[in-house]
Amino acid sequence: MKRILFLPLVFLGMSIQLVQSAETPALIERPGSGNVPTQVSVGIWIVDINNIDSAQQNFTADIAVVLRWKDARLAHTGTGAVHYALDQIWTPRVSIANETSSVVRKLPESAEVEPNGTVLYRQRYVGPFTQPLRLESFPFDRQNFRIHFVAIRYRPDEVAFLPDENWIRDGLQKAAGISRSITLPDWTVEKWDAKPSVYALTPGLQYSGYVFEFTASRNVLHYILKVILPLVLIVMMSWSVFWTEPTNSNTQFSIAVTSMLTLIAYRFAVDTQLPRLPYMTRLDVFFLVSTLLVFLSLIEVLVTTILDNNDQVARAKKLDRYCRVIVPVIFVIASIAIFAHPRG
Structure with a gap:
């Protein structure tokens, strides 16, 4: 009876062991394990960059990547390339540090092995990538963007990334580039630029990596024509109270209040293009100066109305004449101070 009970237990234990071994794949040693790092050549081509979202702090790109390394253990006598699934051979386990969960891999997760043991891995990544932006100079800003490839599990002394010599021989500088037809x-x-770059996950925990960086400047014509110019016109509209007779206070108040409400509504419309920042951008400062000057026009209308009610029309007109010069001069000087210096 004990022998009959013992046999099922043995089979159960063997089944559990087989299941566990199937669920946990063995870690394949890298080629040339030892003191010499495994060299992995990299080729990167930016097929497209179709969006940079300042509010979401990311950019959307289409990236083609080629990785190449030598593994003598996979050399064969065939005449063509042999295809392997990535879990069947050693790979540098490359991932992108700043990719989002929406990034899609367009090509199969497999590699080609040539007769001499050269392994070729191709992949195409499409989707949004995170990028912290410094927007103090918005909309006259220049930003640096990066795509950071990381060899998970491998330190810089274990895996060394370098530009693909085949791409360089074919005329691609640094084995990388950006399409001229990006949308x-x-x-x-x-x-x-493309170069090796160590990725520090935490202090003291560093992985081998390779980074593609590009610098882009925002085209400001859109913001000049559709944001700044209308804002200037709103401010100038508020100045019309300085040319209106103090005795016509109803018209003055209507103009000043309308300018203020239009400015506030316009501000809400522009805010959707930016995240909630703990600092002010150039456009924020320009909005603030414009708001203060429009509010100053409203205060001036109130003062001239009080003077008119107290039969001091001459003083009210004199104040209007001063404001016709002082307020525009302040606005021009403030605008030059805000926008004159170079891009950030």
Whole structure:
């Protein structure tokens, strides 16, 4: 009876062991394990950058990546490339540090192995990538963007990334580049770079990595024509109270209050383009100066109305004449101070 009970227990234990071994794949040693790092060549091509979202602090891109390394254990006598699933061979386990959960991998997770043991892995990533932005100079800003590839589990002394020599021989500088036909309407890409870069997950925990960086400047014509120019016109509309007779206080109040309400509504419309920032952008400062000057016009109307009610029309007109010069001069000087210095 004990023997009969013992046999099922043995089979149960063997089944559990087989299931556990199937669920936990063995970690394949990297080629040339030892003191010499495994060299992995990288080629990166930016197919498209179709959006930079300042409010969400990300950019959407289409990226083609080629990784190449040598693994003599996979050399074969065939005439063509042999395809392997990534879990069947050693790979540098590359991921993108700043990718979001919406990034899609367009190509199968497999690799090609040539007869001499050269392994070729291709992938295409499409989706949004996070990027913290410094927006103090918005909308006259210049931003740096990066795509950081990281070899999970491997330190810089274990895996070394370097530009793909085949791409360089084919004329691609640094084995990377950006397509000239990117669909990015409101930004201009000024320069780019690709280089090895250590990724520090936490202090003391560093992984080997490779980074593609590009610098882009915002095209300001849209903001000048559709944001700044209308704002200037709203402020100038409020100045019409200085040319209105103090005896016509109803008209003056109507103009000043309308200018103030229009400015506030306009401010809410522009705020949707930016995240909630703990600092002020250039456009914020310009809005603040404009709001203060429109409010100053409203205060001036109140003062001239009081003077008119006290039969001091001459003093009210004199105040209007001063404001016709002082307020525009303040606005011009403030605008130059805000927008004259170079891009941030």
